[in-house]
Amino acid sequence: MADIQESKESLSESLQQVISLLEKxxxxxxxxxxxxxxxxxxxxxxxxxxxxxxxxxxxxxxxxADVAYILEALPLEQRLDVWELVKVExxxxxxxxxxxxxxxxxxxxxxxxxLLAAAxxxxxxxxxxxxxxxxxxxxxxxxxxxxxxxxxxLQSALSYSEDAVGAIMDFDIVTIRExxxxxxxxxxxRRLGVLPDHTDKLFVVDRDDILLGVLPLKRLVVNDLAAxxxxxxxxxxxxxxxxxxxxxxxxAFERYDLVTAPVVDxxxxxxxxxxVDAVMDFIRxxxxxxxxxxxxxxxxxxxxxxxxxxxxxxxxxxAINLVTAIVASRVIGLFEGSIEKIVALAxxxxxxxxxxxxxxxxxxxxxxxxxxxxxxxxxxxxxxxTKELGVALFNGLIWGGVLAVIASVIxxxxxxxxxxxxxxxxxxxxxxxxGVMIPLIMNKFGRxxxxxxxxxxxxxxxxxxxxxxxxxxxxxxx
Amino acid sequence: MADIQESKESLSESLQQVISLLEKxxxxxxxxxxxxxxxxxxxxxxxxxxxxxxxxxxxxxxxxADVAYILEALPLEQRLDVWELVKVExxxxxxxxxxxxxxxxxxxxxxxxxLLAAAxxxxxxxxxxxxxxxxxxxxxxxxxxxxxxxxxxLQSALSYSEDAVGAIMDFDIVTIRExxxxxxxxxxxRRLGVLPDHTDKLFVVDRDDILLGVLPLKRLVVNDLAAxxxxxxxxxxxxxxxxxxxxxxxxAFERYDLVTAPVVDxxxxxxxxxxVDAVMDFIRxxxxxxxxxxxxxxxxxxxxxxxxxxxxxxxxxxAINLVTAIVASRVIGLFEGSIEKIVALAxxxxxxxxxxxxxxxxxxxxxxxxxxxxxxxxxxxxxxxTKELGVALFNGLIWGGVLAVIASVIxxxxxxxxxxxxxxxxxxxxxxxxGVMIPLIMNKFGRxxxxxxxxxxxxxxxxxxxxxxxxxxxxxxx
Numbered sequence: 001m002a003d004i005q006e007s008k009e010s011l012s013e014s015l016q017q018v019i020s021l022l023e024k025x026x027x028x029x030x031x032x033x034x035x036x037x038x039x040x041x042x043x044x045x046x047x048x049x050x051x052x053x054x055x056x057x058x059x060x061x062x063x064x065a066d067v068a069y070i071l072e073a074l075p076l077e078q079r080l081d082v083w084e085l086v087k088v089e090x091x092x093x094x095x096x097x098x099x100x101x102x103x104x105x106x107x108x109x110x111x112x113x114x115l116l117a118a119a120x121x122x123x124x125x126x127x128x129x130x131x132x133x134x135x136x137x138x139x140x141x142x143x144x145x146x147x148x149x150x151x152x153x154l155q156s157a158l159s160y161s162e163d164a165v166g167a168i169m170d171f172d173i174v175t176i177r178e179x180x181x182x183x184x185x186x187x188x189x190r191r192l193g194v195l196p197d198h199t200d201k202l203f204v205v206d207r208d209d210i211l212l213g214v215l216p217l218k219r220l221v222v223n224d225l226a227a228x229x230x231x232x233x234x235x236x237x238x239x240x241x242x243x244x245x246x247x248x249x250x251x252a253f254e255r256y257d258l259v260t261a262p263v264v265d266x267x268x269x270x271x272x273x274x275x276v277d278a279v280m281d282f283i284r285x286x287x288x289x290x291x292x293x294x295x296x297x298x299x300x301x302x303x304x305x306x307x308x309x310x311x312x313x314x315x316x317x318x319a320i321n322l323v324t325a326i327v328a329s330r331v332i333g334l335f336e337g338s339i340e341k342i343v344a345l346a347x348x349x350x351x352x353x354x355x356x357x358x359x360x361x362x363x364x365x366x367x368x369x370x371x372x373x374x375x376x377x378x379x380x381x382x383x384x385x386t387k388e389l390g391v392a393l394f395n396g397l398i399w400g401g402v403l404a405v406i407a408s409v410i411x412x413x414x415x416x417x418x419x420x421x422x423x424x425x426x427x428x429x430x431x432x433x434x435g436v437m438i439p440l441i442m443n444k445f446g447r448x449x450x451x452x453x454x455x456x457x458x459x460x461x462x463x464x465x466x467x468x469x470x471x472x473x474x475x476x477x478x
Numbered sequence: 479m480a481d482i483q484e485s486k487e488s489l490s491e492s493l494q495q496v497i498s499l500l501e502k503x504x505x506x507x508x509x510x511x512x513x514x515x516x517x518x519x520x521x522x523x524x525x526x527x528x529x530x531x532x533x534x535x536x537x538x539x540x541x542x543a544d545v546a547y548i549l550e551a552l553p554l555e556q557r558l559d560v561w562e563l564v565k566v567e568x569x570x571x572x573x574x575x576x577x578x579x580x581x582x583x584x585x586x587x588x589x590x591x592x593l594l595a596a597a598x599x600x601x602x603x604x605x606x607x608x609x610x611x612x613x614x615x616x617x618x619x620x621x622x623x624x625x626x627x628x629x630x631x632l633q634s635a636l637s638y639s640e641d642a643v644g645a646i647m648d649f650d651i652v653t654i655r656e657x658x659x660x661x662x663x664x665x666x667x668r669r670l671g672v673l674p675d676h677t678d679k680l681f682v683v684d685r686d687d688i689l690l691g692v693l694p695l696k697r698l699v700v701n702d703l704a705a706x707x708x709x710x711x712x713x714x715x716x717x718x719x720x721x722x723x724x725x726x727x728x729x730a731f732e733r734y735d736l737v738t739a740p741v742v743d744x745x746x747x748x749x750x751x752x753x754v755d756a757v758m759d760f761i762r763x764x765x766x767x768x769x770x771x772x773x774x775x776x777x778x779x780x781x782x783x784x785x786x787x788x789x790x791x792x793x794x795x796x797a798i799n800l801v802t803a804i805v806a807s808r809v810i811g812l813f814e815g816s817i818e819k820i821v822a823l824a825x826x827x828x829x830x831x832x833x834x835x836x837x838x839x840x841x842x843x844x845x846x847x848x849x850x851x852x853x854x855x856x857x858x859x860x861x862x863x864t865k866e867l868g869v870a871l872f873n874g875l876i877w878g879g880v881l882a883v884i885a886s887v888i889x890x891x892x893x894x895x896x897x898x899x900x901x902x903x904x905x906x907x908x909x910x911x912x913g914v915m916i917p918l919i920m921n922k923f924g925r926x927x928x929x930x931x932x933x934x935x936x937x938x939x940x941x942x943x944x945x946x947x948x949x950x951x952x953x954x955x956x
Contacts, residue, residue, distance in 0.1 A: 011852075072853055075861055190702070195699070198737065200676075257676070259676065259754065280731070280732050280754075281732070283758070295839050306865075307868035307869050310865065310869045314840050322829070325829040328828055328832075332824060336821045336825065339817070343824075346814070346817050346827075347808075347814065351803040354940075355803060358796060359792075361774075362775055374490065387783075410811075
């Protein structure tokens, strides 16, 4: 039995072993080079080869997912050294396992023949995942090499957006007819000899591949062998269409605890299936890309990407923030006269802006979550805004009050304290309103509210906070 | 066939229907009350009852998960109205489906008898999920009502932390012996009549319940009926221990595409199993609590929670931010003399601080992700910091240069521009170093780096940015 604790330890151990074997290998190459020893010096060459073959043996023993893990964790040069040693028939599966960023570095290192050989090992649905990263000419050659059915499948899979069920479905479907007995069905299974991964149910279709129901293996093994498939099959299975939104499908998998589900076209003809592992991969990818986007990383960044690549990945967000910061700076600029008179305003204004941003982000996070769960709807908008305004008012008076006392003490000026409290309360109310409105508006226009909301909120509460605080100060203190 | 598009539409439709039925019901109650009509006025009473029974019928037809969805989407009062109408034998399952926050509101509305009746419908592992939310006396009564085996199971499940495999495992295991033929195994299945959800494999144990291997149903149905279980079973299955970290188990499920996996104690005795749906729920919960924590929401907040509850949930984060903002404000306070002389400093300083915070958060997000994927290790620390410093230097010079030009033009002072550029570059370098170090240090001390890192980074880049900019200005411009 593979013990998970052990397997986890052995994964980082494996990584360490690979690294030390690589280092030995490099060391010897370095020696050969440095001391100008003949490159074919017998002894060195043997040690060198031993190292490499030891490494290769190590890699051959590892699970595909574990080789992918090691490739991810290695800097580019070492990564390509290891990649060279991976058996060509595993290339395809490993390319599927690694992240997009690492996949690109690996593919860039392969020539057309290697890529075609790797692609040959894959199923059509797997090819569809790989295809966007392949050079155009390789993809064309690949399409030419497929039989008609698989070419059609690949082309249709490529035609769906990556957010559609069509992009995550596979074609490993086992179908049976409804008018046979379970005994016949079992005999048919035995003739197949092996069932695709994750097969928890067989799909019952008529002669035109129209889906009639599903027969879970669980039912197949517990029911009377003389029963007909049609008596035992489930006809209320959850069914998807290729054009369905993958995120909705993922929610259905969670909601109804599915392992696999059939995908049918508009005529109810069975075209593929979705499995829970594809759904989990999809959810993981979505979550990660949300996390990255929230920090303004445009795409997955190879951990060992060059400085230049990283700069490209990150610049857009910094540019947007620079613009909003300059706007806020100009708002302050409007009140330079007031700041010259009461310099304490300069020290206090970032507090008002900062707390507003934090509070607004809390509100937005609640709304984004409510939108994702489908809880936000027109019938509860009003109670929602009322509540957020209530929270803002409370926090403004309490925290604003605390700040007012602190500011009054430091600057011996209780008028300043009162302005501080008023500004804080008003900016929190602004944050509450914007915190509700911004994600709702983004959602309305079909944008992902998780991504840009935080920048927008902060922009509003910064400029707004400076304006409110300095404006009140100018009116009441100058 | 349940079409997913239809089922999604019908879910929000169902919600609308429930709401309008509730409103009708309220309207009539209101009428009865307002016009002081006799409460038992025959006609009204009948309409009233019709409404309720229509609503009840509607609810009875909905899937448990869908009733949970509707309860989540309703404000407290309406939620409890609907909850009253739910059949008591479904209470337990629905309590499991709703979020923690909503569960608490529902449980608060139930008396001991209702809670015990709901609990009776549940399996031991489900009870374990519910138990933390139950009043102490109800939990005790529940324990007393269980038989010895189930009481022991529940107590052991409750003893694991919620991050352990023990907390997500269930006890729905079907075991067989290794020395029987597949034919006998199939006959045994048929005698059982029904297999637990997600059963994709049978667990092969000896008479002491020691796990010997697993028999996937897939293999059971394709192999020769005369073969022995021991010939067909897999002996290299991934196995967990109850004390294993659930997050590691989740990763193993993703890595090895598992549907179920056995859980054994230290003597390799089978104690339970983990299913992919429990893993998906766990992942979803983890992700959500990460997202909430990142915005400083301490726990899941019922969407319709009272202002007071929301304030409690959010105050800690605001307090922390208030403290860091006051520190930054005091840093500015040190340089009030300089600001009095050049008031432009006040307008420009938030830009330096803000961009530093954004850039630092980008770095931190990369590191947090690398830590989660196990890519960050001692062997690549140096190349990582070098790269981040490179990115920071580049951005500092470019964006700092842009800002320098803008500041020079606005304030007709190119010295100010140069100070701006230098401060920007230094603060971005500071952000890069802290962006790498802070999550690593938090991780080292066993804290979740996803949660507090962003506050800390922003605190450092705010105070640091103000100090660097105003310090440089004081040295070179005053």
